[in-house]
Amino acid sequence: MMLKVEHLSKQYGRGRRKRKVLHDVNLLVGDGELVGIVGESGSGKSTLARLLMRLEKVDEGTITLSSTGDFYASCQIVFQNASAALNPSWTVRESLMEPLRLMNGNREAYICEMLDKVSLSEKHLNRLPSELSGGERQRVNLLRSILVKPKLLICDEIVSSLDRLIQKEIVELLLQLNKEMGMAILFISHDLKVVNYLCDRVYVMEAGRVVEESVKQDGEFVFLHPYSQRMFE
Numbered sequence: 742m743m744l745k746v747e748h749l750s751k752q753y754g755r756g757r758r759k760r761k762v763l764h765d766v767n768l769l770v771g772d773g774e775l776v777g778i779v780g781e782s783g784s785g786k787s788t789l790a791r792l793l794m795r796l797e798k799v800d801e802g803t804i805t806l807s808s809t810g811d812f813y814a815s816c817q818i819v820f821q822n823a824s825a826a827l828n829p830s831w832t833v834r835e836s837l838m839e840p841l842r843l844m845n846g847n848r849e850a851y852i853c854e855m856l857d858k859v860s861l862s863e864k865h866l867n868r869l870p871s872e873l874s875g876g877e878r879q880r881v882n883l884l885r886s887i888l889v890k891p892k893l894l895i896c897d898e899i900v901s902s903l904d905r906l907i908q909k910e911i912v913e914l915l916l917q918l919n920k921e922m923g924m925a926i927l928f929i930s931h932d933l934k935v936v937n938y939l940c941d942r943v944y945v946m947e948a949g950r951v952v953e954e955s956v957k958q959d960g961e962f963v964f965l966h967p968y969s970q971r972m973f974e
């Protein structure tokens with residue numbers, strides 16, 4: 742098992758401005774598993790992602806990552822906003838070299854080999870983020886996260902702002918990485934089509950709660966909860 746979330750709760754604000762945005766969330770991601778989290782805007786998906794990456798403090802409950810070694814090497818997160826994630830004054834080369842600073846051997850050759858996996862090429866290496874298209878930026882951002890071959894990749898709305906063709910490319914890449922490296926993926930999205938295609942198991946969130954979990958059977962998710970049924974209709 743890669744990731745175990747138990748009884749997770751989170752609130753923002755104090756006193757009368759207090760708002761509970763996650764209520765007793767429980768979830769699991771197994772080794773090499775493709776798991777989706779879907780929910781409408783405001784259901785708490787991004788808050789959950791931030792807690793998983795320890796960017797914010799947990800109020801109640803626990804998050805367990807079972808892995809040996811460095812936490813950040815075994816788990817990577819990719820956020821939607823690739824422009825914000827990349828340093829605007831660094832070239833693509835510099836952005837990609839940075840996570841590899843501890844690597845021995847020929848980093849440049851490794852990067853060139855991996856560029857191909859996200860349909861980018863060496864000609865992109867000397868560019869700044871501002872000289873890339875949105876899709877290219879997102880792919881550089883994704884590549885940065887997978888260079889260290891994480892055991893678990895958490896994706897927060899990473900394809901939602903991209904056109905269908907690039908979405909497809911990225912989803913195919915994720916499936917390939919899952920197959921080749923056994924990388925588990927927690928894919929957070931409001932795009933049910935993509936989740937349906939990519940994931941084997943899905944959690945449905947409504948207003949800070951996981952209201953249903955479904956396992957794909959014969960290529961389809963079956964839902965019992967009216968909220969999920971409405972969402973996946």
Ligand SMILES: Nc1ncnc2c1ncn2[C@@H]1O[C@H](COP(=O)(O)OP(=O)(O)OP(=O)(O)O)[C@@H](O)[C@H]1O
Nearest residue numbers: 753754762780781782783784785786787788789931
């Ligand atoms: N820092 C914060 N302070 C106060 N409230 C917040 C904060 N961050 C998020 N919220 C609130 O928590 C709730 C959940 O937000 P969150 O961003 O996690 O939802 P989401 O499911 O990711 O939505 P979206 O798909 O629109 O990004 C929302 O009602 C939001 O207004």
